[in-house]
Amino acid sequence: MELRQWNELPDRMRTREVRKYYNIIAQRRGWFRAKRVFDVIVSLIMLVFLAIPMAVIAAMIKLDSKGPVFFRQERVTQYGRIFKIYKFRTMVNNASCIGSQVTVAGDARITKVGKFLRKFRLDEFPQLFNIIAGDMTLVGTRPEVPKYVKHYTPEMYATLLLPAGLTSRTSIAYKDEDKLLKDAKNADKTYVEQILPVKMQYNLESLRKFGLVDDCSILWNTFYSVIRK
16 A cells, blocks of 8 residues: 555545645655555454454355355455455345346345344454455545446545545444445446535544544444444
């Protein structure tokens, strides 16, 4: 993870709207560099403690439905790079071929075990491997699929100055996003036009507060949010 020079950013990111966020991060370059070390250390510690629970989850998934243990999907991370995100599979095999790329409440594609994993966000555990690989960070904008990134406004591209995140202020506020899409006639259209813009306001606010204190606050609030469930 590194902060490129301004003239090395992708063309669509070298805009007046992105510049103000770039300047904030550049002024806090110390945490930007330390953040990678923090990510790796915390992720390795978490994997040690989660090794047995993750093995149990894998067995539950295999016993519950046919298909692989892990779900992989293309997402967008820092500077617009495409990577494969890892999650525990919570839907029937090939679910993306038989429905929208967003999930709605009561989605028939979700398996019994998947419903439990989603409730407590246990399906996100494999993303620790994405963090160690350098594709993601602990705290940052949740990664979107390429089709939704195409709908970003110039300001929204500022969120790609950092790697995609495992958790964020947005993911806490929109932990029940599927319920908001429950009655939508066109889930993709509703997501792009109504939900994505509001989520991005949270993400951009986090960029303005970028630093160790805000990252620790978000990590704690995420833990509390899951435990409260």
